[in-house]
Amino acid sequence: xxxxxxxxxxxxxxxxxxxxxxxxxxxxxxxxxxxxxxxxxxxxxxxxxxxxxxxxxxxxxxxxxxxxxxxxxxxxxxxxxxxxxxxxxxxxxxxxxxxxxxxxxxxxxxxxxxxxxxxxxxxxxxxxxxxxxxxxxxxxxxxxxxxxxxxxxxxxxxxxxxxxxxxxxxxxxxxxxxxxxxxxxxxxxxxxxxxxxxxxxxxxxxxxxxxxxxxxxxxxxxxxxxxxxxxxxxxxxxxxxxxxxxxxxxxxxxxxxxxxxxxxxxxxxxxxxxxxxxxxxxxxxxxxxxxxxxxxxxxxxxxxxxxxxxxxxxxxxxxxxxxxxxxxxxxxxxxxxxxxxxxxxxxxxxxxxxxxxxxxxxxxxxxxxxxxxxxxxxxxxxxxxxxxxxxxxxxxxxxxxxxxxxxxxxxxxxxxxxxxxxxxxxxxxxxxxxxxxxxxxxxxxxxxxxxxxxxxxxxxxxxxxxxxxxxxxxxxxxxxxxxxxxxxxxxxxxxxxxxxxxxxxxxxxxxxxxxxxxxxxxxxxxx
Amino acid sequence: xxxxxxxxxxxxxxxxxxxxxxxxxxxxxxxxxxxxxxxxxxxxxxxxxxxxxxxxxxxxxxxxxxxxxxxxxxxxxxxxxxxxxxxxxxxxxxxxxxxxxxxxxxxxxxxxxx
Numbered sequence: 001x002x003x004x005x006x007x008x009x010x011x012x013x014x015x016x017x018x019x020x021x022x023x024x025x026x027x028x029x030x031x032x033x034x035x036x037x038x039x040x041x042x043x044x045x046x047x048x049x050x051x052x053x054x055x056x057x058x059x060x061x062x063x064x065x066x067x068x069x070x071x072x073x074x075x076x077x078x079x080x081x082x083x084x085x086x087x088x089x090x091x092x093x094x095x096x097x098x099x100x101x102x103x104x105x106x107x108x109x110x111x112x113x114x115x116x117x118x119x120x121x122x123x124x125x126x127x128x129x130x131x132x133x134x135x136x137x138x139x140x141x142x143x144x145x146x147x148x149x150x151x152x153x154x155x156x157x158x159x160x161x162x163x164x165x166x167x168x169x170x171x172x173x174x175x176x177x178x179x180x181x182x183x184x185x186x187x188x189x190x191x192x193x194x195x196x197x198x199x200x201x202x203x204x205x206x207x208x209x210x211x212x213x214x215x216x217x218x219x220x221x222x223x224x225x226x227x228x229x230x231x232x233x234x235x236x237x238x239x240x241x242x243x244x245x246x247x248x249x250x251x252x253x254x255x256x257x258x259x260x261x262x263x264x265x266x267x268x269x270x271x272x273x274x275x276x277x278x279x280x281x282x283x284x285x286x287x288x289x290x291x292x293x294x295x296x297x298x299x300x301x302x303x304x305x306x307x308x309x310x311x312x313x314x315x316x317x318x319x320x321x322x323x324x325x326x327x328x329x330x331x332x333x334x335x336x337x338x339x340x341x342x343x344x345x346x347x348x349x350x351x352x353x354x355x356x357x358x359x360x361x362x363x364x365x366x367x368x369x370x371x372x373x374x375x376x377x378x379x380x381x382x383x384x385x386x387x388x389x390x391x392x393x394x395x396x397x398x399x400x401x402x403x404x405x406x407x408x409x410x411x412x413x414x415x416x417x418x419x420x421x422x423x424x425x426x427x428x429x430x431x432x433x434x435x436x437x438x439x440x441x442x443x444x445x446x447x448x449x450x451x452x453x454x455x456x457x458x459x460x461x462x463x464x465x466x467x468x469x470x471x472x473x474x475x476x477x478x479x480x481x482x483x484x485x486x487x488x489x490x491x492x493x494x495x496x497x498x499x500x501x502x503x504x505x506x507x508x509x510x511x512x513x514x515x516x517x518x519x520x521x522x523x524x525x526x527x
Numbered sequence: 528x529x530x531x532x533x534x535x536x537x538x539x540x541x542x543x544x545x546x547x548x549x550x551x552x553x554x555x556x557x558x559x560x561x562x563x564x565x566x567x568x569x570x571x572x573x574x575x576x577x578x579x580x581x582x583x584x585x586x587x588x589x590x591x592x593x594x595x596x597x598x599x600x601x602x603x604x605x606x607x608x609x610x611x612x613x614x615x616x617x618x619x620x621x622x623x624x625x626x627x628x629x630x631x632x633x634x635x636x637x638x639x640x641x
Contacts (some may be wrong), residue, residue: 298587
């Protein structure tokens with residue numbers, strides 16, 4: 001009863017930068033590749049709508065050393081230099097390839113040399129789509145995956161989903177699958193992130209894979225109130241104010257963001273970018289035209305006028321938690337399953353501090369490249385067996401309800417958002433608030449497991465709702481397990497760093513969620 | 528959120544239906560797209576960037592407006608197609624990426640685009 005039944009060597013789920021690189025590199029390795037995206041390869045995800053710096057560092061040992069050292073402390077010393085070095089090498093190669101092969105129009109400096117430290121999302125992803133298609137990748141847009149397919153031995157062997165603009169189901173049997181589905185931002189309306197509902201983490205866990213670093217999931221971005229444009233970096237130029245115009249002491253975009261969160265619990269917070277000089281203002285506009293859309297369209301001059309701001313949850317998109325990797329090939333603990341980009345943990349290069357911006361961009365292109373090549377290799381080793389195996393769907397919640405009743409996906413989404421969006425629960429963490437929040441999420445999961453169901457086009461929505469619930473539970477279970485403050489994870493009841501907790505936390509499970517420590521050293525040398 | 532599809536400008540190319548990452552539009556009977564699922568709009572402005580005839584307008588609010596904005600006023604302010612122009616998409620324009628050199632940020636002391 002599948003309307004479209006396809007086979008491929010490699011299936012890539014997700015059409016952001018990580019998925020695009022994975023698909024292209026798998027195809028260049030000789031694999032027959034299908035890429036599916038819930039939206040559109042070229043506009044989907046956190047990168048396409050924005051602009052991003054890229055962790056592009058010349059291969060000079062001193063510069064590389066500085067680059068690696070710069071965030072180790074912020075990340076709570078959970079990153080790994082061997083991964084960082086590899087990402088710096090791969091990113092350097094990919095950015096040069098973007099310039100020389102993909103002809104990305106980088107700006108040039110006074111000496112006529114290209115500046116390859118940033119990318120504009122729409123331009124970057126438009127070119128990635130063209131490149132993917134020229135590499136022979138078959139693209140299915142508007143085709144959300146609803147579940148992974150596994151073979152008799154439990155290896156991942158493809159995926160099934162729905163083509164929402166054709167109102168039909170599809171199935172792709174493949175030798176290997178790369179999950180590049182993005183992080184989870186809980187439908188907070190943060191720019192470009194409503195497609196990032198953490199689906200990949202749910203799919204992976206349903207086949208037995210683990211998550212890592214899910215406590216590093218409390219990223220909140222500054223945006224003008226009631227708008228979507230999150231570009232926290234530019235708020236380095238801001239001063240923040242109470243409604244009466246007096247300065248909000250201690251507030252800032254980097255160190256003082258929690259001051260803003262605390263204030264927003266009881267009062268509006270106003271802002272003005274009055275620390276930007278004239279040259280900065282022009283450069284900001286050229287670098288990030290999208291930053292100015294809410295201002296221009298509301299008739300606000302952000303440099304001279306006060307405007308209200310909000311903090312939008314970015315969850316694991318700018319957090320660093322995600323699917324646990326077992327090696328440099330971006331494999332997971334499940335045969336045939338690979339993860340890349342924000343769907344995967346970014347702890348190897350970021351530790352526990354926001355991977356947003358340049359590091360995530362570097363990670364997306366590097367991990368995408370490695371996952372794509374490794375998936376192609378894996379499919380090759382399977383040979384003809386790759387697509388001839390009997391398969392079954394691995395999906396649970398939202399697809400195969402346990403009992404009667406009918407729970408709407410919107411109810412699940414709202415129940416999860418009530419626990420993960422409020423600053424006092426997720427941002428300003430405390431055991432006394434995390435514990436009841438996790439209990440409520442567990443309750444939501446049980447209800448969803450029993451009665452969340454939807455047909456055809458709505459199946460993907462039900463699965464996204466289930467994914468939000470699953471991600472939220474791994475987040476809070478991990479946040480409760482880390483009884484200290486490290487990286488972005490700050491506990492009001494455990495404000496200090498505890499040297500005894502210098503380890504990563506891996507998590508997993510669906511009906512029963514578990515969390516366990518993993519030493520950084522073991523994580524680094526696994527497989 | 529997406530507020531306006533200007534029927535008189537639209538050339539029924541389906542581009543917005545195709546590129547919208549959250550599948551907000553459906554093709555109307557006359558070929559002009561309808562805003563079928565406004566609540567799913569994530570206010571990413573990409574439909575505007577891709578529209579070849581500047582027929583779309585995304586308001587910055589992440590909730591629907593009580594009434595769509597006035598088209599004459601938007602036109603006068605250059606807001607219809609303004610984003611597409613800024614990123615330099617369209618015939619004869621220089622890609623915005625060519626000029627995208629960010630400011631030197633006070634906290635990081637490095638040029639960033641993010």
